[in-house]
Structure formats: C-alpha cells, structure tokens
Amino acid sequence: MYDILIIGGGVIGCFIARELAKYQAKIILLEKNNDVCSETSNANSAIIHSGYDPLPNTLKARLNVLSNPLFDQVCKDLDVSFIRNGSLTIALNEEEVETLYELKERAKVNGVEVEILDKEEVLKREPNLSDKVLKALYAPTCAIINPFELTIGLMENAMDNGVELALNSKVVAIAYKDNYFTVTCENNKTYQTKTIINAAGVYADEVAALINDTSFKIKARKGSYFVLDHFDNNFVKHTLFRVPTSKGKGVVITPTTHYNYLIGPSSDFIDAKDDTSTEKEVLDAVKERANSIIEKIPYNQVIRTFSGLRAVSNTDDFIIDYSIVNKQFINVAGIQSPGLAASCGIANMVRDLVLKLHPYEMNPKFNPKRRKMIKLSRMSLEERNNLIKENPTFGRIVCRCEKVSEGEIIDCIRRNAGANSVKGVKKRVRPGFGKCQGTFCQPHVVKILARELNIKEHEVVYDNLGSYLIKYQTKLGEKSED
Amino acid sequence: MKTNYDLVVIGGGSAGLAAAISAYDHGIKDILLLEAEAHLGGILLQCIHNGFGLHEFKEQLTGPEYAERFANQLIERKIEYKTDTLVLEIKEDKTVIYSNKEDGLVEVKAQAIILATGCLERTRGAINTPGDRPSGVITAGLAQKYLNIDGYLVGKRVFILGSGDIGLIMARRMTLEGAKVLGVAEIMPYSNGLNRNIVQCLHDFNIPLYLSHTVTNIIGKDKLEKVVIAKVDENFNPIKGTEKEFQVDTLLLSVGLIPLNGLLDKVNVPTHPRTRGALVSQNLETMKEGIFSCGNVLHVHDLVDFVTKEGRKAGYGAATYLKGKMHKKGRRIITRNKSGVSYVVPYYIDVENILDNLVELNFRVTKPFEKTRLIVKLDDKEIKNIFKLHMLPSEMESVLIEKEILMNSNAKEITLEIKEG
Numbered sequence: 001m002y003d004i005l006i007i008g009g010g011v012i013g014c015f016i017a018r019e020l021a022k023y024q025a026k027i028i029l030l031e032k033n034n035d036v037c038s039e040t041s042n043a044n045s046a047i048i049h050s051g052y053d054p055l056p057n058t059l060k061a062r063l064n065v066l067s068n069p070l071f072d073q074v075c076k077d078l079d080v081s082f083i084r085n086g087s088l089t090i091a092l093n094e095e096e097v098e099t100l101y102e103l104k105e106r107a108k109v110n111g112v113e114v115e116i117l118d119k120e121e122v123l124k125r126e127p128n129l130s131d132k133v134l135k136a137l138y139a140p141t142c143a144i145i146n147p148f149e150l151t152i153g154l155m156e157n158a159m160d161n162g163v164e165l166a167l168n169s170k171v172v173a174i175a176y177k178d179n180y181f182t183v184t185c186e187n188n189k190t191y192q193t194k195t196i197i198n199a200a201g202v203y204a205d206e207v208a209a210l211i212n213d214t215s216f217k218i219k220a221r222k223g224s225y226f227v228l229d230h231f232d233n234n235f236v237k238h239t240l241f242r243v244p245t246s247k248g249k250g251v252v253i254t255p256t257t258h259y260n261y262l263i264g265p266s267s268d269f270i271d272a273k274d275d276t277s278t279e280k281e282v283l284d285a286v287k288e289r290a291n292s293i294i295e296k297i298p299y300n301q302v303i304r305t306f307s308g309l310r311a312v313s314n315t316d317d318f319i320i321d322y323s324i325v326n327k328q329f330i331n332v333a334g335i336q337s338p339g340l341a342a343s344c345g346i347a348n349m350v351r352d353l354v355l356k357l358h359p360y361e362m363n364p365k366f367n368p369k370r371r372k373m374i375k376l377s378r379m380s381l382e383e384r385n386n387l388i389k390e391n392p393t394f395g396r397i398v399c400r401c402e403k404v405s406e407g408e409i410i411d412c413i414r415r416n417a418g419a420n421s422v423k424g425v426k427k428r429v430r431p432g433f434g435k436c437q438g439t440f441c442q443p444h445v446v447k448i449l450a451r452e453l454n455i456k457e458h459e460v461v462y463d464n465l466g467s468y469l470i471k472y473q474t475k476l477g478e479k480s481e482d
Numbered sequence: 483m484k485t486n487y488d489l490v491v492i493g494g495g496s497a498g499l500a501a502a503i504s505a506y507d508h509g510i511k512d513i514l515l516l517e518a519e520a521h522l523g524g525i526l527l528q529c530i531h532n533g534f535g536l537h538e539f540k541e542q543l544t545g546p547e548y549a550e551r552f553a554n555q556l557i558e559r560k561i562e563y564k565t566d567t568l569v570l571e572i573k574e575d576k577t578v579i580y581s582n583k584e585d586g587l588v589e590v591k592a593q594a595i596i597l598a599t600g601c602l603e604r605t606r607g608a609i610n611t612p613g614d615r616p617s618g619v620i621t622a623g624l625a626q627k628y629l630n631i632d633g634y635l636v637g638k639r640v641f642i643l644g645s646g647d648i649g650l651i652m653a654r655r656m657t658l659e660g661a662k663v664l665g666v667a668e669i670m671p672y673s674n675g676l677n678r679n680i681v682q683c684l685h686d687f688n689i690p691l692y693l694s695h696t697v698t699n700i701i702g703k704d705k706l707e708k709v710v711i712a713k714v715d716e717n718f719n720p721i722k723g724t725e726k727e728f729q730v731d732t733l734l735l736s737v738g739l740i741p742l743n744g745l746l747d748k749v750n751v752p753t754h755p756r757t758r759g760a761l762v763s764q765n766l767e768t769m770k771e772g773i774f775s776c777g778n779v780l781h782v783h784d785l786v787d788f789v790t791k792e793g794r795k796a797g798y799g800a801a802t803y804l805k806g807k808m809h810k811k812g813r814r815i816i817t818r819n820k821s822g823v824s825y826v827v828p829y830y831i832d833v834e835n836i837l838d839n840l841v842e843l844n845f846r847v848t849k850p851f852e853k854t855r856l857i858v859k860l861d862d863k864e865i866k867n868i869f870k871l872h873m874l875p876s877e878m879e880s881v882l883i884e885k886e887i888l889m890n891s892n893a894k895e896i897t898l899e900i901k902e903g
Contacts, residue, residue, distance in 0.1 A: 227607070274703065276614065276615065277612065277613050277614045277615075277699075277700075277701075278610075278612050278613065279612050280610070280612050280698075283610065283612075302607060302608065302610065303605070303607045303608065304605075304606075304607035305607060305610055305612075306615065381587055381589075384581075384586065384587045385586040385587055388581075388583070388586040388587065389586065392583035392584070393583065395581050395582050395583040395584070395585070395586050395587070396566060396568075396581075396582060396583050397518075397568040397570065397581050400518065400568060400742075401744075403568075403570055405581075435602065435740075435744070436602045436603075436605070437605040437606070437607055438624075439602060439603050439605065439621050439623065439624050440602065442624060443624070443627060443628060443631075443632060457632070457634070458634055461617070462617035462704075463617065463704065464703075464704040465704070466704045466705055467616065467617035467704040467705050468617060468705065469617055469620075469628075469636065470628050470632070470634030470635070470636055471634075471635070471636070471637065471731075472634065472635035472636075472637075472638065473633055473634060473635075474629065474633045474634065474635050474659055475633030
C-alpha cells in the first residue's frame with residue numbers, strides 16, 4: 001500500500017515526487033513512457049518566464065512569479081543548467097509599443113520587475129535584431145533552463161530519497177474501495193494507494209475520468225520549433241519574444257543553456273493527443289514570424305525540428321485541486337505555459353493539499369542534493385587528467401559534436417532514474433544533440449547501453465519499447481524474429 | 483609523453499593517411515596522426531563493395547583493401563599514430579588538444595597541421611523533413627556501418643530518400659541481405675549518384691528511382707510505419723495529388739554530405755559558402771599559414787582515388803612549408819565559378835609557390851551537361867576552351883593549368899564557365 005501514487009513523470013509529476021519525498025510517506029510515480037520527461041517536458045521553450053505576462057489573479061501568474069526566484073536553489077541542488085539571461089519583448093510598430101506599456105502595467109500588478117528600453121539600448125544588447133525594432137520590454141529575471149536535466153534530476157533526487165518509479169506503466173483503470181484506490185496499468189500490474197496525484201499532462205482529463213471526474217477537459221495545443229546548432233554563442237543572448245497576440249506569446253527566439261538556439265513555437269489546437277508531427281506550412285509560418293525580429297537567421301544551422309503539446313484546460317488556467325469526486329484524488333491539470341516556470345510553486349501547492357489530508361512527518365534523512373553530474377566541459381585540464389587516470393573511460397570521447405565521454409554516458413545510465421535508451425542518454429548527457437544528430441555516436445551509445453543494461457545490442461531501443469534501431473542480426477547465424 | 487611534433491595530421495582515413503605518407507616521403511619524419519575511431523581507414527572500412535582504386539592501383543579493390551594498403555604504408559614508415567583519439571580543439575598557435583583513454587587530455591604543439599577529418603551526412607533535421615519522429619529514419623552511412631561493421635540490418639522494408647552514392651550502394655546491400663527496397667526518391671530531375679551505381683545498384687535489382695520526388699510525410703509513433711512521397715515542381719514544392727504511400731520500417735537518408743570542419747572554428751579560417759570547406763590555395767593551405775586541409779573536409783569527393791591524390795598534395799604542401807621552402811606569399815589569383823560551374827577548389831592560386839608544372843583546378847557543374855565547352859579565362863583572356871561530351875554534378879571535374887601561363891600573367895582572377903552549344 002502506497003501513501004501517494006503520482007501519475008505522470010513530466011516536470012510536474014517529478015517535482016511533486018521530489019517535494020513529497022521530504023515527508024515520511026511511501027510514494028510511487030507511474031510513467032507510461034519508457035523514461036521520465038518524455039512528452040510536454042521534453043518539447044518546450046525551456047524558459048523560466050519572469051511572470052509579467054499571465055493575467056493577474058490567475059494561478060498561472062501567482063505560481064509563475066512565486067516560482068521564478070526559487071529555481072536558483074533547485075538548480076544548484078540538482079546540478080541543472082540554468083542561466084538568468086533576461087528577456088526582451090520586442091515591439092515593431094506603434095500598436096505593439098502600446099501593448100508593451102500595457103504589459104508593463106500588468107508586470108507591476110503581478111509584482112515583476114521590468115523596464116522599457118528604447119531602440120538604441122535594445123540594439124546595443126542584441127545587435128542581430130531587426131533594425132525595425134522600436135522598443136522592448138526587458139525582464140531581467142527571465143531565465144533559461146535545461147528541462148531534461150531538471151525533470152530527470154528531480155526524479156533522480158526523489159528516488160535517492162526513497163520514491164519509487166515505474167516506467168511503461170500506463171494507467172487504464174482506477175477503483176476506490178475501503179478508503180484506498182487500486183490502480184491498474186496496461187501491463188496488468190496493480191498498485192494500492194491512499195492518495196493519487198494526477199499529473200498526466202494532456203491526458204489528465206482522461207485519467208480523471210477513470211474515477212468519473214469529468215469536471216474539466218484538456219485540449220492539446222501543438223507548438224513546433226526549429227533547433228539551431230551552437231554556431232555562435234553571441235547570436236542572441238536574451239530570450240526574445242515578439243509582442244504577444246491573442247495566439248499566445250507569439251514567436252520566441254532563445255538561446256538554450258547549451259547555446260543552441262530555439263525558434264518557435266507555432267500554436268495550433270489538435271485533436272490527437274499523441275500527434276507531435278511537424279508540418280512544412282506550420283514551420284514556414286514560424287520562420288516568417290521569427291524573421292520579423294531577426295532578419296538574418298542562419299537556417300543552414302538548423303539541426304532538428306520538433307513539436308511539443310501544451311495541455312490547455314477549459315478554464316484556461318491551471319487546475320490544482322482535490323477532485324470533486326474524491327478528495328483523495330488531486331488533479332494537477334491544464335499545466336500549459338508558464339507551467340515549467342511555475343513548476344516549483346505547483347509542487348509546493350500540491351504538497352500543501354496533500355499535507356492537509358495527511359499531515360505526514362518530515363523525513364529527517366531527506367537530502368536535497370543529487371550527486372553532481374560529471375561534466376568534463378567544466379573541468380580544468382588537470383582535473384580531467386586526474387579523472388581519466390582514475391577511470392580511463394572519461395578519456396574516450398564518444399560524441400564528437402558535444403564532446404561527451406564514455407564515462408559520462410556510463411554515469412548517466414547507472415544513476416537512479418538512469419538512461420535505458422539512446423534518447424535517454426541523449427536527454428541526460430547530450431550525445432546526439434549535435435550537428436550529426438547521432439550519426440557518429442549512436443553505434444557507440446548502443447554498445448555502452450547494451451553492456452551496462454546487460455542486454456543484447458539489437459535489444460537496445462531508441463526511446464519507447466518497440467522503437468528498435470537494429471532489429472536484425474546478420475553475422476551471428478541466429479536471426480531475430482519479427 | 484611527446485608533446486612537440488613537426489606535423490600533426492588529424493584524421494586517419496584516406497586523406498589523412500595519404501597526407502602523412504606523402505609528408506614523410508618529402509622528408510618530414512616527425513609526424514603524429516590522430517584517428518577518432520578504433521582503426522585506421524576511416525569511412526572506407528564500412529565500404530565493403532568494390533570499385534576503389536581504379537585510378538590509384540588500376541584494379542578494383544574493396545574499401546577495407548584500399549585502406550589497408552595505405553595503413554600498411556604508414557606503419558612501414560613507422561609514422562606515429564593514435565586511434566580512439568579525438569581531437570577536441572586546434573588553437574591559433576597550432577596547439578592540438580586531443581583526448582584518449584591512455585594519454586588522457588593532451589596538448590601537443592605542431593609546426594604544421596593537416597586537417598583530414600572527412601565529412602558527416604546531412605540528417606533529417608538539416609532538410610526539415612516533416613512528420614512524426616519514430617525510430618527507423620536513419621542516414622544511409624549509419625545503416626551501412628551497422629550492417630557492414632557491426633552485423634545488424636536496420637530494417638526489412640526500406641525506402642531511400644536521396645540518390646547519393648551511399649544510398650544507392652545501400653539499396654543493393656540491403657537487398658542482398660534480404661530486405662525489400664521499395665524505391666529511391668530524388669528531389670532533383672537527375673540522379674546525384676555515380677551512373678555506375680544507378681545501373682549496378684538500382685536497375686540490376688529493379689528498384690524504382692523516382693526523380694523530382696521527395697518525402698512529404700513520415701508516419702509512425704515509436705517505430706516507422708509509413709512514408710509518403712510526392713512529385714515536386716520546378717521550385718521543389720510538392721505537387722498535391724501526386725502522393726504515393728509506402729509501408730516501410732526504414733527510411734534511409736542519402737541527402738548529401740557536409741565537411742566536418744568544426745575544428746577550424748577557433749582558428750578563424752574562412753570557409754567557402756558552397757562547399758563549407760576551408761578556403762585553400764593550390765597547395766591546400768588554408769588562410770592560416772601552416773594549416774592544411776584535404777579530402778572530404780575540404781570538399782566532398784565522389785572517388786576515393788581523388789581523395790588520396792588530394793591528401794598527397796596536402797602532405798607535399800605541408801612538407802614544403804615545414805622545410806622553410808615556401809616563399810613569402812605574394813600575388814594571388816582568385817578562382818571564380820561562373821555560369822554552369824557550382825564551385826572551384828582551390829579558392830586561390832598562390833603564384834609564388836606553385837610547386838608543380840601544372841596546377842589542378844577541381845570543380846563541379848550545376849546540372850548535367852552534354853556536348854558543351856569548358857572555358858577558362860585569366861581575367862578577360864581565354865586560356866582554355868575544352869570540349870566536354872558529358873558532365874554531371876555528381877562527378878567532380880578537373881582542369882590543369884600550366885604554371886608558366888599563371889606566372890606570366892598579371893591576372894587577378896581565373897574563371898571557369900560552361901558554354902552550351
């Protein structure tokens with residue numbers, strides 16, 4: 001019997017798991033995919049917004065503003081890449097300038113520090129911006145984060161502190177009897193729990209419906225992006241927004257914590273909640289909008305395009321509350337933008353809801369820090385050589401583009417919530433994130449995964465179960481079957 | 483550990499091997515060659531088909547056989563080399579930083595550097611193919627490595643995007659391993675591969691080639707299920723209503739190669755917008771004195787024999803530089819591509835340092851030509867007018883210019899163009 005069962009291993013579920021790990025409760029997190037951070041948390045703008053944008057008095061505004069300053073400590077504890085680069089919201093015409101002043105007022109109500117900069121100052125800070133820029137709203141507290149490192153780091157730290165994780169565990173039924181739930185997964189495993197936290201992202205309404213809670217609906221809104229290689233660390237330093245319209249934040253051009261550049265997203269409601277395909281027309285429209293703020297975007301540096309889904313509730317605000325059907329079931333739904341930026345506050349809010357039900361004692365052994373990641377890129381020559389002497393796998397660079405060593409890959413597999421797929425390795429330590437998109441390193445990563453997981457090379461998957469890379473053997477005389 | 487060398491060669495494939503051997507034979511003995519993979523030979527090791535060495539040895543070798551001959555020459559000369567060793571950085575002062583398991587992270591100081599790091603395959607991201615992101619979409623070269631080196635077949639029902647040579651070779655190779663190759667789509671109205679590969683790899687196996695077609699959708703949740711292709715118009719936009727669907731588990735991409743010259747980023751060496759390789763002289767010296775570039779990292783070749791030849795030239799250039807026999811740089815003649823020519827390598831002729839009696843200019847044409855003339859001009863003066871029966875974009879062309887003509891001219895530019903009719 002678990003005290004708490006969390007459904008969904010995105011940033012919200014993982015953050016809640018880690019927050020509740022601070023208490024003496026028996027906790028498990030169920031994730032339907034083969035890894036945490038596999039859906040919305042895996043495909044977004046990777047921004048910790050300052051919080052000037054959401055309408056005042058919404059949960060979005062309150063939790064975003066409350067969360068923003070908390071990330072410095074969280075990222076330090078979990079060793080997550082995080083840079084406070086500040087954002088510039090760009091106005092290109094008089095009407096947009098007016099909107100900037102409205103946003104400035106809104107920022108004041110939300111309690112967010114902003115400043116309107118004139119053209120000269122804006123261009124001084126971002127020389128590659130279009131000459132057509134008139135003014136910009138500068139928000140110094142806006143930051144960029146590595147959402148994979150954050151989500152995975154949260155889960156790893158939660159597990160370090162006793163939380164259990166079950167992957168490939170899609171919840172298909174929930175029964176309630178004698179004050180506890182029985183949760184059944186597609187793989188026929190069942191779990192008993194006193195409390196459920198529904199953090200199932202775009203599927204949160206479907207999960208709530210399993211206990212006949214149909215009080216809200218989630219629609220998926222798709223956002224498509226371009227990813228550029230890290231060709232020039234100074235191409236864009238701030239996170240740049242075009243002044244928002246009714247369609248949301250409009251286009252974003254932002255550096256990532258590894259100096260790639262993200263350009264996107266589009267914003268379209270879709271019917272199928274697993275449709276993360278990209279379309280040419282949509283990306284062309286993103287391009288056009290992006291070109292309005294920077295005319296000379298080097299699209300020959302594009303190394304990937306992707307789409308992510310946002311969970312939009314029918315209230316258009318976050319839904320964080322006990323279910324109207326059963327108080328032991330807490331919905332954390334409709335976590336669209338600024339969900340990542342508000343995730344810290346969301347976890348705190350859910351914690352308070354849980355503690356109101358069950359005042360669990362603090363866990364005296366809770367350690368907020370995960371073991372530091374081994375990142376060769378931040379070591380001195382001497383430190384690296386000492387490490388290589390101790391463990392030569394750190395001398396063998398497997399990923400040529402991102403310069404990742406075999407040792408770093410092994411380490412990310414061996415940790416709690418460790419990588420078990422090629423994409424899992426990519427999300428954690430970056431091989432496959434570069435210009436070659438894994439063309440050089442993938443066979444090496446497959447070999448390392450097979451060795452570490454004690455499976456055959458052809459059993460290694462790209463991402464989810466079934467996503468085989470090299471299904472058929474040709475040289476060993478034994479054939480793998482369809 | 484030795485941390486000073488006259489010459490550091492980066493890359494142990496066909497270009498790097500030829501460059502190191504040639505530098506040695508021209509009197510430079512203090513050489514270190516660094517190779518990223520476990521064995522010398524580079525991409526040749528996975529090219530187990532034959533057809534290599536027709537120019538070099540007048541016989542047909544497989545890739546590994548061709549590589550072995552040069553690897554043996556390197557070893558016979560006792561040239562120092564390290565495998566499983568990745569170069570992380572080249573600095574302006576010709577410091578080379580490499581890493582491996584045995585030595586750790588090491589800085590070596592070189593007097594000259596030859597960059598021979600080859601190229602990488604363009605990926606789905608580089609061409610923005612729309613659709614889902616399942617496994618089973620893979621570059622042809624990676625599928626080739628899995629099959630020929632590791633012994634794994636990536637799938638059994640295959641479609642191929644792009645008619646580059648690796649894609650064509652893999653169409654045949656996967657067919658021979660029992661896979662069904664349903665077709666090859668090429669966005670251009672002509673093939674991008676060598677003619678002999680079209681015949682021997684597609685026609686001989688009844689694999690259809692869809693010219694002026696591209697992949698417009700990729701469908702599959704975790705594993706590839708289906709690709710959709712469509713005919714394109716003259717602006718390469720898909721034409722509605724011409725879609726065809728193929729149920730496949732594998733989409734191979736053979737859509738071009740890009741020089742792998744990230745190491746030049748910190749050395750401030752300008753690159754060519756078309757080839758994306760460094761700008762070099764006829765001695766294959768980049769704009770940074772003492773740093774040379776050859777093989778596919780300079781521009782993508784279609785035959786390994788030509789890579790070997792270019793590697794030798796870089797070795798000779800580096801040896802001449804190291805012996806202090808290069809003259810101070812003086813007049814330059816810049817090469818220009820005009821109508822019908824997409825690029826010319828080298829970028830310029832270093833007139834004070836023409837080491838042979840002939841200067842070879844390599845170029846590619848922009849589209850297939852038949853019965854045309856190649857015109858070479860020094861400024862406005864025509865110096866060559868050569869009849870060409872066939873020229874294809876997939877086949878590198880070359881023209882030789884006499885040293886004497888170049889020495890006796892005051893021209894600033896040398897221009898290559900194709901005249902039809």
